[in-house]
Each structure stands twice: as structure tokens, then as C-alpha cells.
Amino acid sequence: MTEQTTPTDAALTGQPPQANASTLIHDGAGAYLLHLRDDIPGIWEPGAWSLLGGGREPGDRSLEETARRELREEAGLELPDLTPFSVEQARGSDGRTVPIQIFAGRWAGDPATLNLTEGVMLHWFRPEVMPRLRMAASTRDLIRRHAESVRRDSLGTATSTAAEGTNPAHQPGPPATASAAGPGPTEDDVWETILRLARRFDAHEDARGMGQTEQWTLQVLKIAEETGEASQAVIGARGTNPRKGDSHTWLDVHAEVADVIITGMVALARMRPDDAEQFLRCQLAEKSAKFLPAAPAADRPSQEEPA
Template sequence: MNELERLQHQPQHERQQANASALIHNGSGEYLLHLRDEIPGIWEPGSWSLLGGGCEPGDRSLEETIRRELWEEAGLDIPELVPFAVEQARGSDGTTVPIQIFAGQWAGDPAALNLTEGVMLHWFRPEVMPRLRMAPSTRELVHRHAELLRTGHDGSTRSATDTDADTAASRPPHPHTPSAPATSGKTVLNGIGVHLYLENARGEILLGLRHPNSLYAGGRWHFLAGHCEQESAVACLVREAHEEAGLLIDPGAVEYVHAVHMLDAPGTQPLMQMVFRARRWTGTPEILEPDKCVSWSWWRPEALPEPLVPYARAAIDGVRAGHLYTEMGWT
């Protein structure tokens, strides 16, 4: 059992002693660092560090820990976070704490974030970090990740060999929708989103109204959706339906119906938004995550609500037309 597996399988009372941090890069060679308060007695006072914190009793995994910390400290919701390394950090009192490092991509403006702890957030390139006050282990982590990115092996699971990727990059674009130019053969990770297309007996589609303060699509109608963790897309769909709305989905009655491959803006992480229809389910939609969704409603496909997330509308139109694929944002 490796260090990550050991941490994830610790009893809850022991795992609370573990920490998680996020190694966030913007796809342009810069990394997001957090300037900590200059307060005696805290961990690494006055230093540049990674965002993160300790596991709390309600956290079911270290990924939940880092996602909670990112949201609480900066209002950040990173679509995909991948386990990268385990750092053994040593405090001023000699205490050693294991920190699970997750890597993720985000390309926003740090100054626009609602920072609740520390002094500021800023993008830095690895070559300027020797001039910063920061832990040598953190600097080494950044340099290691940057080198892996440069060589196309950043520690994440890849679905094809380098040869396959090069071949795919040379293929012509989709015949019906234009694509953006290739990025000089550089491998770019794509986030995977999973969405539930659910129809009732009257042919109405289930949509949720997202909380107005939600980081993504606040105040808009959207599918029941989530991001894949260490699981299959169908398993993610079943889990999210139960966690968000109390619905029990029969995995054997789930079918793939559409995908929207999208790019929100140049330089951001591309996303493959997969949509699945469930033919059988039990339960009535409930508000189980009020911080994300404030209402569930059924809508006729010809009278969808506004404002509706654009790619959700595109997916519904595609499903109704019998199309399996749409591209958005690539031109």
C-alpha cells in the first residue's frame, strides 16, 4: 500500500491529522501561490505556499478536504484535481505532517477571488521562486510538476500513448464544426463532467436552479451534474444523483446520449461534458445540497427556463435531434 492509499484508508480519527494542498497551474507555465499571514505560531508564517489545510470530521476523503479548503479560503472550485504526490512537511516544532498534493488547472485572475485567509494570491513562474520566501519542499514540488508538464507526463492517467496522441492531433477536425488550431502538439488535460438527462412520464426534463452565489453558473438552470472522481462516468452519475437529489438510478438503465466538448475561453481547461439518460429511477428530487441547487423542476423541452446554461441547452437540442456530439467555444 503506497502513502496515498495509507492516508485514504486511515480511520477517520487518524485521517483528521492529514493535510491536503493544491498545486494549481494555469496552463501557461505559472503556478498559484498563497502569501500567508505573518503571525507567529502558524504554519510557515509570512511564506508563499500552496492553498490547503487539514482534514475535518465531515471530510470523507482527502479530495473533499482540498475542495472544501479551496472553496473556504478563496471561493475556488477546480473542475479536476488529480493526486500528484505526498509531501512530508516539518513544522517549526519538529512535527512532521503528511500532505497529499493534488494538481489542477485554473486560469483565472487571483485578484478577483474572495480570499478569506492570508495576504494575497499570485501567479509565479518556477524560475522566480528561488527569490521567494517559501519552503524548499514546495519549490521542489513545483519544479517537478513543471518538468513533468514539459515532457507531457504530469502524473495523470493518459488515455493514449504519445504516438496515439500525435496521430490524433494530425487528424482533420470534426466535419460539421470547426475546431481551434492544435497547440503545437502539447498534451492538454481535459476535464470530464457527467450530466443527468432525466425525463418524466410527460416528457418533461429535470433541471435545477443553481444557487446565486455558486462559483459556476450562479442563478442559472442546469442539469444535475458532477465531475468524475476515481470512478466510472456511470458510477459518478449514480453517486451525484443520490447525493444531490436523493434519486436512486439503476446503472443498467443508463445510456449515453450526448457530449459537448467545450472551451469556455482561450487558455482555460477544455471540458468534455458527457450527458447520460436514465430510463429507470426511484425517488422524488430533493434539495440535498442547498449551497449548489435551490430548486428542482420539470420542464417541457420546447419551453425551457431562462437563464439556462448554454451547453445544457445545446445538449438538450442535440439529444432531441438524435445527435451525439457538439463542440462549443473552439472557434
């Protein structure tokens, strides 16, 4: 990182390394709690959306205690569990870097009920709208990485549950999103994994009382959302947006394209649970015939009766 995600002003005044901590708060359903900083002189990243956090004080026995104290002081917030997620680097105006310990914690309350003592406001945002916010590219990247890790864990749990023979319809799960590949499927069982995901998402939305047509509609719209994220990644990899700069890599583009493919496969499996693979093969043969030349005669199977 080249920018600090959640520095305090004290972080840039010569404190020892690893003397700062911030908390990445998510609701477990894809939204992240961001803090709008005051837009006044002397404040690091004035007027930007950031994370809650601050510098370690003499009474803090650990960086986790620092993170918890800052949450209490800045927002009157107590989280039951904090998990170390990463160590990021802040760059001060003097060019020096300071490591910041990032913790992740889950909370799903109303930020309007919190007693905010610093900054302007707290608000929930999903990662896909964050490119429109004024915030450090490093903060946006940090949240993107956390969201991807949560999706991988969710899909990995779905795959392992199905493999153990447990009915995924009886397990709580996220809404229909296939935006990250779960670990483990080989070429031979890709479609089996897709079908398991489709069944899991069907069960989740059945439990919410959604009709089949509504489920199909939302799943197809999800393809468009993933395509939009792939487009954003291309723009970020090319650096064509002067405000955002080089916000993505081509590896990010590859991952987003994979998300589009997986989401499309899940959509087809949800609409055609009995023959999705065969239907796709037929469509592939029909479409490819328009672009690929016919096989040479020598390569075609013989139609003659054997002698």
C-alpha cells in the first residue's frame, strides 16, 4: 500500500512501528461500515471515507486493545470478536511509512444509534459503490480483499457441506452470488459444484418466500453486476480514470471475468437444473460452428461400414 487506510495524526509523529490499529467492520452480508472524516486542516485524509482506528496509548496492552479502545472512544461501539486481517502501510507527508494492524469484526446495527465523537458520520457501503466515494485507493483495495476472502470462505463451506452429504437447503447461506470460485473443484466435477451452488441459492431464496421467476430474474441481473465489475477492473488496470488511477491489476480483471462465468453457469443451472450442462454444450456447438472451420475430411470419423 502507498496510502494509509486509517491513520491517526499521531501515527505520523514518530511513534514506534506497529503502534496503530484500525478495524474493518462488516455486517456479514456484504456491507462495510465507513467513517467520514472531518474536512478541516491538519487532519489526515480530510473529508475522506475511512476505517475507525487510531494510535496505541501507554495503557494498551496489545494492538487489539488499541482497536477496541478506539471503537469505544470514537463510536461507543463494542464488538464481541476481532480477528487480525492484515498489516498495511501508511505513508506520511514526510514520506515515512508506518505499519497499521488491521482487525476485522462483525456488526450489523444501525450506525445512527452510535455516539460518534470524531468525524462527520458512519454509514454502510457495499464494495461496488466504493469507487464513487472519496477514499484512499488502499482502503478500497483492503475492503475488496476482505470481501473476496469472505466469499471464498462461504463457497468453500457450501462445497464441503454438500460433499459431506448434508442437505445445503437446511444451512444458512448468502444470497445468490457466485462471484468467487470455491476451493477444490476439478475439471470433472465443475458442473457438480455449480449444481450444488445453484441448489443452495435456490433454498436460500425459497426460504425468503421468493418465487421462481423473481429468483431467475435476480440471478440474471447478477450476471450484469459481475460484468460491470469486470469493466471497472479493466478501467482500473488501464488507469484511464484520472481520478482513480491504477486501481486494479490484470489479475483482478481475470478474477472478475471468472466471476462472470461462474455466475452465468449458476444462472443456467438454476433455470435448467436437469440439463444445464447438456444445454450449454449444444449452445457451444451451435455458436462455435459459425466461427470455427469444419474439420478436415481426414480428421472426420469414417461413415463407411467396416470391411
